Amino acid sequence: MALNTLEFDCKAEAASVRLAAPVHYGVVGSGDLEVILEPCDLGGGVKVKVTTPISGFDAVWRKVVETFVNRARLADVAIDINDNNASPAVVSMRLQQALAETAA
Amino acid sequence: MKAERQWNTLERDTAQRMEAAARFIGPGKQVKVEDVVPLLEAVVRPGDKVNVEGNNQKQADFLAEALCKVDPAKIHDLHMVQSSVPLAAHLDVFEKGIAKKLDFAFGGPQSGRVAKFIREGKLELGAIHTYLELFGRYCLDLTPRVSLICAYEADREGNLYTGFNTEDTPVIVEATKFRKGIVIAQVNKIVDKLPRVDIPADWIDAVVQSPKPFFIEPLFTRDPGLVTERHILLAMMCLKGIYGEYGVKRINHGIGFLTSAIELLLPTYGEELGLKGKTCTQMVLNPHPTMIPAIESGWVEAIYCFGGELGMEDYVRARSDVFFTGPDGSLRSNRALAQTAGHYALDMFIGSTLQIDQYGNSSTATANRVAGFGGAPNMGCDAKGRRHSTDSWLKCGREVPSMNELIGDMPRGKRLVVQGMETFGEGRAPAFVDRLDAWKLAENAKLDLPPVMIYGDDVTHLVTEEGIAYLNRCANLDTRMAAIRAVAGYTEIGLRAKPEETKRLRDDGIVKTPEDLGIDPDTATRDRLAARNMRDLVDWSGGLYNPPARFRNW
Amino acid sequence: MDTLIGQGLVALEMIVDPGSFQRDRVGAKEFTDESYGPGAVVGTATLDGQTVTVIASDAEAFNEKFPVVYAGIIGMEEGYKMASAVYATLAADVDKPAAQKRPLVLIVDTPGNGPGKVEEIFGMNKATGAYQLALAEARMAGHPIVAAVVGRAISGAFLCHGLQADRIVALDAKFGTMIHVMPLTSVSRIIKKNIEVLEELSKSNPVFAAGPQFFYQLGGVEALVPEIEGLRGAVIEQVAALRAAKAKGEATGPVGRAALGAARGGRVTRPQVAARMTAEFAAVADKYRPHA
Amino acid sequence: MPNWSKLQTRSFLESSARERALGLVDEGTFTELAGPFDRMSSPHLVALGEAVEFDDGVVTGVGRIGKRPVFVISQEGRFIGGAVGEVGGAKMVTTIDLAVAFAEELRAANPKIAADELPLVAISFETGGVRLHESNAGLLAHAEVMDAFQRARGKVPVVALIGSRIGCFGGMGFVAAATDVIVMSEFGRLGLTGPEVIEEEMGKDEFDASNRALVYRTTGGRHKYIMGDCNFLVDDRVAAFRAQVAELCRLPVADFEQFRRIGSAALVEKQMRLVALAAEMQPKDAYDVWRRAGNNDPAGLGDAPVDDFRKQAQRLSV
Structure with missing residues (x-):
């Protein structure tokens, strides 16, 4: 019954975008999530942690986050997510919004 | 010399039924609430095609419930031809053996029961239609013998005002009445003068003022x-x-x-x-x-x-x-x-x-x-x-x-x-x-x-x-x-x-x-x-929009 | 006697000095209207010789004016009546030094607050809020306040009649004593978790299970009383201890119980949060001083 | 960080706890305490396999309005209905404690310190009370907040802001009632028992919980304004709530006693007169009480734009 924690690393193909400062975005509502993006020296890679009550979607999580990391060309970022059954569409959207916050 | 064929059997059958019902129908075609079930037992016959008006909005709910109360020994095997079956009563008639077959367009909240009844053999499904398709069939092979409809108001002659929620009423009444069928209306109120006449009195056979206004669902309101x-x-x-x-x-x-x-x-x-x-x-x-x-x-x-x-x-x-x-x-x-x-x-x-x-x-x-x-x-x-x-x-x-x-x-x-x-x-x-x-x-x-x-x-x-x-x-x-x-x-x-x-x-x-x-x-x-929010909509309308209570959050 | 549930008045008589309880009188104030908040029993007694204000619930009373109030429920009238008794206590000892302020004894057996439409229209939340503020004020003024949970101490009703006390003692669970927000079966239904799993979890984690023993672990009650006969002694003992603790400026009441919760290992996150915030504020406090 | 100026125009109802907190104080002045980067989420939710939030659903921190340090507590209704557990409760209590300690420190350093340089606490409530997943700890936290309020009395004013989706119910309904000032929007609700429980208790004919109009006229901002249970009824904008708090920020702490509903023997006497009226009237509907207060067309008043409502509404006095 415990919460599931999913951890993995990934690397963007043309990793070049680094964060100036950490950012937090979102609310863990039903079907929603919050995310922290933090700069972190990872040799150009990205470290991901997802905490969620739902299990069995590991491959989809990986795919969604990798797509985001690739599109944003992120490097040296730790991504920490608290999820409450967000759909992949919502996950993509929140990640994108979190990133947009850093630019704002 | 060939035998003389009767060319008005429908008309004569209707006349017989109405004669049996005459004692329940007063001046202005009005029927008392307590006489509605006997009235239905007088005008409906086993095997009839019957329409109970209702779609995803207004419902002839009082008449639908009355139909559930008829004696299944007298009235059974009805073939229901109607737009939708969202009320429990619409399916209760199958449970009680009053109705047997259903042709419809829209299931609504009862759609789970429809599937269950079909599986259990309580309900024989004709077909699932679109509205227009079903209306078309009212005018061909699924013409109701008796239709139970609803309107806001009737006058003392039996003219009806369907007004804001006219919806399916004209097509049901037209298909039924012009093939000598019987039309019974429930209305919220009987008045001296209608705002306008939507259905003329001579297309209506009986009118009852229902104890409660008909049910209507605000289905198209989104907050x-x-x-x-x-x-x-x-x-x-x-x-x-x-x-x-x-x-x-x-x-x-x-x-x-x-x-x-x-x-x-x-x-x-x-x-x-x-x-x-x-x-x-x-x-x-x-x-x-x-x-x-x-x-x-x-x-x-x-x-x-x-x-x-x-x-x-x-x-x-x-x-x-x-x-x-x-x-x-x-x-x-x-x-x-x-x-x-x-x-x-x-x-x-x-x-x-x-x-x-x-x-x-x-x-x-x-x-x-x-x-x-x-x-x-x-x-x-x-x-x-x-x-x-x-x-x-x-x-x-x-x-x-x-x-x-x-x-x-x-x-x-x-x-x-x-x-x-x-x-x-x-x-x-x-x-x-x-x-x-x-x-x-x-x-x-x-x-x-x-x-x-x-x-x-x-x-x-x-x-x-x-x-x-x-x-x-x-x-x-x-x-x-x-x-x-x-x-x-x-x-x-x-x-x-x-x-x-x-x-x-x-x-x-x-x-x-x-x-x-x-x-x-x-x-x-x-x-x-x-x-x-809903409040903004009211403000946009200059106070003309009056949201149903369940949508009011102020 | 295997339970005191529904017998708040019996418990009252057992705790105070025999025959000393004078109903409806607190200091100079007299509560003359019998129909007003009949489920709230207030009065003055002596406890081991010293004058105390006593507040309890009468499970037999029914409030004719507010039909959701019965069986010891604290409704609007009851809440305000209890609050008045506390203010009358404050007034009675207003000129006395802190060390001589009379104790308040709360006999706790209440199943809840009035959940009605009229109650919401007129703001039931104020009545219980008023009582809590009054108790907190009396506690801070020096009155020792001891709550004795003898039966039901349920959710919001316990919040107002109990949890603002300096110290809380509770009769052992074997007498049917109930302390909870909701029974575990209801919790299980609402949070959609299997009851067996919750029961298993509650062995190691006291935060959601119902019962005085779990509140003890969390520091929510100071002491459990193993036998009914021990109630009077326990209350007398707490009053004496409180006089000493208050004189020394030791934390009592909710703050004291928070510390107790940490010490007993039931609420260990709370102090971590407080420490973290205090440190974080200290680091930026200068920004918020005048002329910064 | 959301754009502060844009936040001001936002609907308070729709704003998250953090947006409300940020928007309430002057631009750039908010420091979050035990914020999401501290990752102080509830260990009890973890044990139950429930989703957690880094801030446990309560945003706490300190900012400024003008010269006044404003300590903010803001509850997030989208996370488990804003319910209060051990961590969230500790954050609330500590925020008030910090404000009181800071007030004492500033006063000790300068006994002549101006009123508008001393701390104020603002709480944006959005909660149904105790979090059932950790109900015992949640209940105890409620008692601590209440106690903290009493300790803040006469030292630091406490302002309640209620205009979020969940409203403010359960034990937090007591807590809000015990603040010095209550500011609501017409979308806010304040009470003890939620509508579903009342329906369960009294039957659907007496109280239909799906009838939101009924629910709102029983516990909503307009009703609470007429009853005197909320002091100010403001527009549903972050800027409007902020403006009201800014207005209050000019007052010395002693002036806040005038806004209170409960908290003294005299106020309890006054509330008892109100209860006597309830007993006498036995109202079937809140509109009966509106009428009693001198509002002849309660339905029309209930539907009028909020500006007109403020101008026209007669408030109940006993």
Whole structure:
């Protein structure tokens, strides 16, 4: 019954975008999530942690986050997510919004 | 010499029944509440086709319940022919053995029981229709012998006022009465003078003032407070990539939060895109409260309604340039005419669905619920009998590469049929599936066909948060399937999309992502909505809109 | 006697000096209207010789004016009546030094607050809020306040009649003593978790299970009383201890119980949060000083 | 960080706890304490396999309005209905404690310090009370907040802001009632028992919980304004709530006693007169009480734009 924690690393193909400062975005509502993006020296890679009550979607999580990391060309970022059954569409959207916050 | 044939058996049979009922019918055709069940027992005979009026809005609920109380020993094996079965009483008649067979269009809250009763052999299903299809059959092979209808008011002669919620009443009464059938009406009130006569007294056989006003469901009210950023993103894509791209003027909006979002974006984002006057000028639509800001901003020239919507009475009355209102000032909403307009005179239908398969067939059916169709399929298809042209219809047709394979070089248009939904729905259920649940339902409920709301070949555009698939631009099924995969996101079907294939489709303008459309998803925020809550709608209407109690949060 | 549930008045008589309880009189104040908040029993007694204010619930009373109030429920009238008794206590000893302020004894057996329409229209939340503020004020003024949970101490009713006391003692669970927000079966239904799993979890984690022993672990009650006969002694002992603790400025009441919760290992996150916030504020406090 | 100026125009109802907190104080002045980067989420939710939030659903911190340090507590209704557990409760209590300690420190350093340089606490409530997943700890936290309020009395004013989706119910309904000032919007609700429980208790004929109009006229901002249970009824904008708090920021702490509903013997006497009226009237509907207060067309008043409502509404006095 415990919460599931999913951890993995990934690397963007043309990793070049680094964060100036950490950012937090979102609310863990039903079907929603919050995310922290933090700069972190990872040799150009990205470290991901997802905490969620739902299990069995590991491959989809990986795919969604990798797509985001690739599109944003992120490097040296730790991504920490608290999820409450967000759909992949919502996950993509929140990640994108979190990133947009850093630019704002 | 051949035997003399009786040519008026129906008429004589009706006369007999009415004679048996005469003692229950007083002056002005009025029947007392306590006499309604014996009245029904007098006029209904075993095996009759019987209509109980009701659709997804108003319901002849008192008469429906009265029909449940007749003695099944006297009255049984009825064949119910009616638009919808949303009330418990509509199914109770099958449970009690009063009715046996059902032909209908829309299941509503009882759709689970319909499936169950079919499986248990309590209910023999004729067919599931669209409204228009069923109305057509009222005039051919499914003519009701007895119809139980509802109206707001009757006068002392038995004339009826159906007013704001006219809906199915004219077509039911006309089909029944002109084939010598019997029409019994429940009304909320009997008055000296009606605001206007919608149904003349000589088409009515009996009138009862029901103990409670008839039930009516505010089915088309969407609280703007529940419109999400994802709805807004999809709505922005629709407005820019479809409404604007094709300049569609004559539109029906299926009910849902996507179309509510579109309606609420017209005065803001629509205006930014310069679309006012170029799109949404004529609509076939219930009086959606979320249309108020667009109407107030001068977007809409005319709206014809299928039915009424609770709380919109005063607003509609005060906007007679837009709505079809009678000499008394109140709306008349004739569903048969609205559906006709919806089938023939629209350039676009846009709605949402629960599931869509890899070919683009879509359905709202789940494995254990016979939900029915209502009117959507008549609007969500290309009307093959259409012969007039409009620019948007022609453009959509011109873009169909395979048109010439069927009709050579003859120009022909095509209705835009748009399905918009998020790739995952409620509870993370994928909207894109290999096989529709409709197949399972067909099996479970012993249907001849899986109930498909909109067939793949009718869908011209598919919109998800990933982008728009312009299916009308696809030359063949393979390309259509690829385009569907390209917008199916992280569903299993979407994960099968090949990046290079998707890129080709984007280059060819068959798939457009938000980026291709020049829409930044981060700007899809609720600030864009012309009204963000029910209160805003009331304010937009200048206090004319009077939301039902359950929608009032102040 | 195997339970005191529904017998708040019996418990009252057992705790105070025999025959000393004078109902409806607190200091100079007299509660003359018998129909006003009949379920709230207030009065003055002596406890081991010293004058105390006593507040209890009468499970037999029914409030004719507010039909959702019965069986010891604290409704609007009851809440304000209890608050008045506390203010009358404050007034009675207003000129006395802190060390001589009379104790308040709360006999706790109440199943809840009035959940009605009229209650919401007129703001039931104020009545219980008023009582809590009054108790907190009396506690801070020096009155020792001891709550004795003898029966039901349920959710909001316990919040107002009990949890603002300096010290709380509770009769052992074997007498049916109930302390909870909701029974575990209801919790299980609402949070959609299997009851067996919750029962198992509650062995190691006291935060959601119902019962005085779990509140003890959390520091929510200071002491458990193993036998009914021990109630009087326990209350007398707490009053004496409180006089000493208050004189030394030791934390009592909710703050004291928070510390107890940490010490007993039931609420260990709370102090971590407080420490973290205090440190974080200290680091930026200068920004918020005048002329910064 | 969301754009502060844009936040001001936002609907308070739709704003998240963090947006409300940020928007309430002057631009750039908010320091979050035990914020999401501290990752102090509830260990009890983890044990139950429930989703957690880095801030446990309560945003706490300190900012400024003008010269006044404003300590903010803001509850997030979208996370488990804003319910209060051990961590969230500790954050609330500590925020008030910090404000009181800071006030004492500033006063000790400068006994003549201006009123508008001393701390104020603002709480944006959005909660149904105790979090059932950790109900015992949640209940105890409620008692601590109440106690903290009493300790703040006369030292630091406490202002309640209620205009979020969940409203303010359960034990937090007591807590809000015990603040010095209550500011609501028409979308806010304040009470003890949620509508579903009342329906369960009294039957659907007496109280239909799905009838939102009924629910709002029983516990909503307009009703609470007429009853005197909320002091100020403001528009549903972050800027409007902020403006009201800014206005209050000019007052010395002693002036806040005038706004209170409860918290003294005299106020309890006054509330008892109100209860006597309830007993006498036995109202079937809140509108009966509106009428009693001198509002002849309660339905019309209930539906009028909020500006007109403020101008026209007669408030109940006993």
